Structure formats: C-alpha cells, structure tokens
Amino acid sequence: MNRRETLKLLGVGAISGTALVGSSKAQVPVQKEQEDPVFNYDRAKEELAREKQLIAQGNFFTKEEMATITILADIIIPKDEVSGSASDAKVPDFIDFIVRDMPQHQVPMRGGLRWVDMQCLKRFGKPFRECTEKQQIELVDLIAFPNKAPKELSQGVSFFNRLRNLVASGFYTSEIGVEDLGYKGNTPNQWNGVPDEVLKQYNLSYTKKELKECIKFD
Amino acid sequence: MQIKKQSKHYDAVIVGSGAGGGMAAYTLAKAGLKVCILEAGAMYDPQQNITQLKNPWESPRRGASTKFRPFGDFDACYYGWDVEGEPYTKAPGTEWDWWRARMLGGRTNHWGRISLRFGPKDFKRRSIDGLGDDWPIGYDDVKPFYDRVDKLIGIFGTNEGLENDPDGFFLPPPKPRLHELFIKKGAAISGVKIIPSRLSILTKKINDDRGVCFFCGQCNRNCSMAKADFSSTNVLIYPALATGNIDIIPNAMAREVLTNEEGLATGVSYINKDDMMEYQVTGRTVILAASACESSRLLLNSKSKRHPNGLANSSDVVGRYLHDSTGASMGGVLPQLFDRKRYNEDGVGGMHIYSPWWLDNKKLDFPRGYHIEYWGGMSQPAYGFGGGIEGLNGKFAVRGTQKEAGGYGKSLKEDYRYFYGASVGMAGRGEAIPLYDNRCEIDPNVVDRYGIPVLKFNVKWSEHEILQAKHMKETFDEMMHNMGAIVTWGGDYNKANNYGLESPGKIIHEAGTARMGSDPKTSALNKYNQAHDCKNLFVVDGAAFTSQADKNITWTILALSMRASEYIMSEMKKQNL
Numbered sequence: 001m002n003r004r005e006t007l008k009l010l011g012v013g014a015i016s017g018t019a020l021v022g023s024s025k026a027q028v029p030v031q032k033e034q035e036d037p038v039f040n041y042d043r044a045k046e047e048l049a050r051e052k053q054l055i056a057q058g059n060f061f062t063k064e065e066m067a068t069i070t071i072l073a074d075i076i077i078p079k080d081e082v083s084g085s086a087s088d089a090k091v092p093d094f095i096d097f098i099v100r101d102m103p104q105h106q107v108p109m110r111g112g113l114r115w116v117d118m119q120c121l122k123r124f125g126k127p128f129r130e131c132t133e134k135q136q137i138e139l140v141d142l143i144a145f146p147n148k149a150p151k152e153l154s155q156g157v158s159f160f161n162r163l164r165n166l167v168a169s170g171f172y173t174s175e176i177g178v179e180d181l182g183y184k185g186n187t188p189n190q191w192n193g194v195p196d197e198v199l200k201q202y203n204l205s206y207t208k209k210e211l212k213e214c215i216k217f218d
Numbered sequence: 219m220q221i222k223k224q225s226k227h228y229d230a231v232i233v234g235s236g237a238g239g240g241m242a243a244y245t246l247a248k249a250g251l252k253v254c255i256l257e258a259g260a261m262y263d264p265q266q267n268i269t270q271l272k273n274p275w276e277s278p279r280r281g282a283s284t285k286f287r288p289f290g291d292f293d294a295c296y297y298g299w300d301v302e303g304e305p306y307t308k309a310p311g312t313e314w315d316w317w318r319a320r321m322l323g324g325r326t327n328h329w330g331r332i333s334l335r336f337g338p339k340d341f342k343r344r345s346i347d348g349l350g351d352d353w354p355i356g357y358d359d360v361k362p363f364y365d366r367v368d369k370l371i372g373i374f375g376t377n378e379g380l381e382n383d384p385d386g387f388f389l390p391p392p393k394p395r396l397h398e399l400f401i402k403k404g405a406a407i408s409g410v411k412i413i414p415s416r417l418s419i420l421t422k423k424i425n426d427d428r429g430v431c432f433f434c435g436q437c438n439r440n441c442s443m444a445k446a447d448f449s450s451t452n453v454l455i456y457p458a459l460a461t462g463n464i465d466i467i468p469n470a471m472a473r474e475v476l477t478n479e480e481g482l483a484t485g486v487s488y489i490n491k492d493d494m495m496e497y498q499v500t501g502r503t504v505i506l507a508a509s510a511c512e513s514s515r516l517l518l519n520s521k522s523k524r525h526p527n528g529l530a531n532s533s534d535v536v537g538r539y540l541h542d543s544t545g546a547s548m549g550g551v552l553p554q555l556f557d558r559k560r561y562n563e564d565g566v567g568g569m570h571i572y573s574p575w576w577l578d579n580k581k582l583d584f585p586r587g588y589h590i591e592y593w594g595g596m597s598q599p600a601y602g603f604g605g606g607i608e609g610l611n612g613k614f615a616v617r618g619t620q621k622e623a624g625g626y627g628k629s630l631k632e633d634y635r636y637f638y639g640a641s642v643g644m645a646g647r648g649e650a651i652p653l654y655d656n657r658c659e660i661d662p663n664v665v666d667r668y669g670i671p672v673l674k675f676n677v678k679w680s681e682h683e684i685l686q687a688k689h690m691k692e693t694f695d696e697m698m699h700n701m702g703a704i705v706t707w708g709g710d711y712n713k714a715n716n717y718g719l720e721s722p723g724k725i726i727h728e729a730g731t732a733r734m735g736s737d738p739k740t741s742a743l744n745k746y747n748q749a750h751d752c753k754n755l756f757v758v759d760g761a762a763f764t765s766q767a768d769k770n771i772t773w774t775i776l777a778l779s780m781r782a783s784e785y786i787m788s789e790m791k792k793q794n795l
Contacts, residue, residue, distance in 0.1 A: 042267035044296045047286040076626045097278045145624045168604030173274035182560035188432035191565045193393035215390040215421040
C-alpha cells in the first residue's frame, strides 16, 4: 500500500483537509467499539484490568494525526524488494497503542506532529499530510539527519529520532519485520554450535575441550 | 473486624514460595509433614500461564515492559519495582531499589538460572581480609547439599578444579555462540578467565517429570513446555503438591508472626488480598522465605512482650547488613558481525560462557571479587529494536558506503539489517561488604494499603564497591577493545558517577538482613537458619546470609533451605520442636 492509498483508506485525503492545521473536530479521539482484548499469553488479574482500560480508551491520536504518522512511518520504512512498508505491518496502530501504554511519549509525539505541521504551514501553506510528496520529503530531509540538520530545527530532529525509533520497534517486531531481519529463532531446536561454514568464515574453531565437554546432537 | 482462625494445625507454616520457601515445602511435604504456604501474590502455574514461544507481534506493546512486568511483557514474573499499594521509603540521600515478585514461585519464575556454588573462601572472608564476618559454617557443611541440589534440580557446567568455584554434578553445557567466541578471544588477551556457564537448565533428561532444553533462549518466560529450567513452581511446588501435604494460600500478605507466652512462634497472621479479611494460621514451626527484606520486615513487625524489639531481634541485627551484588555493565557492537549470516542462535536462556573471579585481591585496591556475565547476537526482536540507529549508521560504513547518520527509507532498512545481531555486552556482578549501618527498618510513619508498617531503607555503597566497579569498567573497556568491539554505551564512567556502579538493590540479590552466626548477640540465626531467640522459627531466604560472595545466591538459598528443613525434621524427631 502506498501513502496515497493509505490516505484514501483513512478517509483524510486532500479534500477533507480544509482546516489549516488543527480544528475542534481534530481533537476528538477516534472512538472504537469497546471489546475485551484477547491475549494468547499469560496476563495477571490486575494486568488484564489495565489492558482492558487501555483498549477502552480508544485511539490517542486524532484521524489527522494518524494520517501524518502513517505517511511519516512509510517514509521511514517504505516497501522495498525485501519486505512491505510500515503501514503494511500496521505500525501506526502499534504507535497509537504504545503512546497509551507509555504516557511519556504522548506530549513529545503530539507536540512533534504539530511542530511538523507548523513547519509545513510556514513553508508550504499546508499541514504536512496535505503537502505534496516532494514537499514532505523536503521537510523530512531537514530533520532526518541529526548531524547536518539546521540548529534551529533541533526539536524536529528530536521528534524524528523518536518517531524513527517507534517505527523501527513496531516494524521489526511485526511478522513482516521479523522475516525481513531473518531472525530464525523462537522455535524448538537443538543448538549444535555455530555452523561450520560460519566458523570457517571467521577463521574460528571450537577447542578440543569444548568439543569433548559440550552437548552435541547428530 | 473479626479475625478468622484456621482450624487446621500445620507442621510448618511457610511464608513465601520462591527458592527458599519452595525447597522447604518440597523437603518437608515429601517427608510427610503437613505444610501451609502463604504467598503474597497470585496463584501461578507455568503449565497454564504461558508466555513461552510467543512472537513479538502477539504483544500489543511488542514485549515492552510495564509496571506489572518490568522485564518485559513476556517475562514470567509478576510485579517488581513498584507494587500497587505497597510502598517503601528511603532515608534522605540514600538509594535502594526493591524488587518484589508477587506470585507463586516468586522471582524463580524468571531468574537468570545462574547457579553458582559458594567456594570455601566465600564462607570465611573475615579470616582472609578482615572485613565483615565469617559464616558459622564452611563449604564442607554445605557441599553435600549443593551436590543434592545439583542432582535434584539439574545444572549444566564443567568441572574445572577451581579452588573457589567448586566442581559439581554438571550436565553438558552448550557450545559458545559466535559472539561468545569473540569474547573468549578478547578475554584471553586481557588475561580474563572464561569457562562454560553454570545454569540450572537441563541439557539432558534427569527424570520423567521434566523434559530437556529445546534452546529457545526464553528461560525468563519460565519453561512451560519442557520444565527444563529451574523454577520453584515447575520443579518444587507442583511436584510437592502431588503429595497432598501442602495447602497454598495465595494473595495472603503476612502481617505478623504470632508468638505465645514462652516466646515461641505459634503461627502467622495475614490479610487475604481478595476479601481483605484478617486470618490466622497456626503451625508447629514457622519458616520465613518471603525474600530477605520482606522476611526482616515481618520479624520487625512481630513485636511482643517477649520480643519487644521484634522477633528474633534481641541482637538488633534484623534489617542490618543489607547488601546487594555490585553491578556495572558495558555494551557495544562487533564490526566483524555486521551483515552476518542468519541462523538460529537462541541457545539456552542466558550466556553459554562466563568469567568466574580470576584475580588476587592482595594485588588490588578493593576487597572481594566479581564474575562477568555476557550477552549479544541475534536475539528475538522486541520493543526498542533498532533504537538509536542514528548513533550507528553514520559511524560505520554500510556495505562499503559511508552514510549520513539517521535517515529514512530503503537505505535505512538496509542499515537495520546490516547491524542486526552485532551487539555484544557484559556485566560484572560482585561481592559487597555487608555493613552494620546499611539497613532497612520499620518506617515510623508509613503503612501499606493493608495497614502493615513499611520498610525504610538506608543503604550506601562504600569505597570498596565503588573501586570494584571502577575495575569492572576498566576491564570491560580493555576486553571490548581486545575483541575488536566498539563501545556504544556504558563507556562514560568516572568518579562522579561511581564508575557506573548500579544503585543498591538493582541487581536483585539482596541478602544479610537476619544473618546467621555463632554469637546470639551479633546474629539473628544459628548455623541451621534457626532463630537464636525462638527455636521454632526459621528464615531460609537470602536474609540468613552472613555474606553473599561474588556468586548469585539462589543455589546457596536452595542448599541451605534443604539443610534447614532436614534439621527441622531431625529436631522434631528428637522432640526439640
């Protein structure tokens, strides 16, 4: 899914963007139907009560904020020849959950999104999500490279670092992302030591003592 | 308000169900004694309450920690640093972080399984360096119990013939992982000893009740599938429950040890957290195993005419000599491992190699040693993955291309793949000197939500521990350099930050607060973990430790709890209890 398609799905394409940056409507969180969360792993009693409360809260971010997060997330992790994009891996949903779970992210994220919108408004006369792809990349280029970013945009750099971290967390812990990385574990197996070809690659070997003492499998 | 008294009279009422309580319950129940376990947390059965082999995406927070699971969403331990409604306080200018598991089996459900026997020197430190005190027992007293714990629970490792890291009954260890081979190289240049680690994980079958390790690297989630690692629940409590001799009362927060006119223990009063009613349960003996500080809190809160300074505290040492392991760590990346070949290297849940203390303190500016733990490689991604990439991808060329730090897009995806699995880290765990003034006591002004007076901590590191941390950091720096690693964190150590020494409590090896000794004037317990002042009261957790060595304390808690339990049975036979 590309960014424009994502916007269409979210129903916040260019036509709905009449407001400049925020609006009273934009402050209303997206309401979700309340349902008990289902976990396929252990939850203690008090823990489950908190999980339910986190879900019942509904989305933290507004539709407009989610649209911006989705565009930015897909700029950070786009589809490539190996794997899909951040939005393919539902990273924006993860980000909305994690800011509810970790309130320390809330002000920097909300404020950072607004900072981005204000920058775009000054430069392009529109909030980020309504800018052209070229304008969006122009803004991102200003804040995505900490060592060469203009000093006066340091708050944007901090925001982008945080967002990049959250997107990486969300993407590489998704099924798509784990496959992309090539993590092979989390499955019953027999550890027989570093594969021979890898030992050879690094010019390493096990000692006689290790070969004698350690568990081995045929 | 009414206090409900249970009609059943037990041979032993045990407070706490971790290593010490689990072993006492197991030993006594297997011998036919009737046992009641009071557990302050919830019931928990590793066969039902499963987090093992879950994928990161199955957690909405992708394995991140919460107050309920400070070591991550799949970690098996309930609670930790912050227990709702159960505060504690600290004297101004002091630090103490207090870990409290609240569940059946306690912290053994998630611990590191690092199972190190104390050595002969560890029981006689005062005789060696004049600091602290000797234990009233020596290695030879505990050795038979270590041997039996090895065989009963299972442990892998190797017999190395080291004087102060004794041999045991070991299953074969796993071969080192790739990053561990690089650590070995670096350590060899630095003269740091490396041997196979000693973890209570079954690499071979030891009985029909438990399986063998299938190398998922998730011991901290408790081995629900194979029961192949040690937890009090899987290995002691549930097997002992089958005897029919154990009653477990969960969510039972002990308030006080009850005593009679003669000053003997008669039972324990507790509040049931579910119905908030007050209860009493009685027994022929009372065994405390609530964790060092909780057991001491209970003793200090158990005041009576016969025990005006708290139970087992005529010496005024209860709560004193509180000490934790020292800890300092460092991490980095091994550029040799960039862009590495992928394969499953989960291995066991923890390091395959470690460094026992290898130096002579006579030639150093601090007493006592430390061991080093290692980690790294291609672990399961979790929340925090790839964090701070901007500190890496501008520093190292990616596939021959020097990039600008930070970035986004396809190029960034390449960077995450390139750096994955190249991390390496190490941490020292050392022995602190137990000091009389380092203590927890009852806060005169604060109670918890159950009305139980809480602990106030007053602990400060001494110069000994700070200098030890300095040595750790300098050693780590050198080893990292020698293995070709680049330090990315933990490299900023200096006098002002105590050389990165963790605040006390953080390593979660608290001990010493009801120490054993030969002299009732300077110790709370005798050499059988029995209170000098109250013969049918025993403390079998870390509180009993006169000192805690540079070894994780669980294996010694288990051995001493087994020993104390057998002493209890023999004293009962002699009609002394």
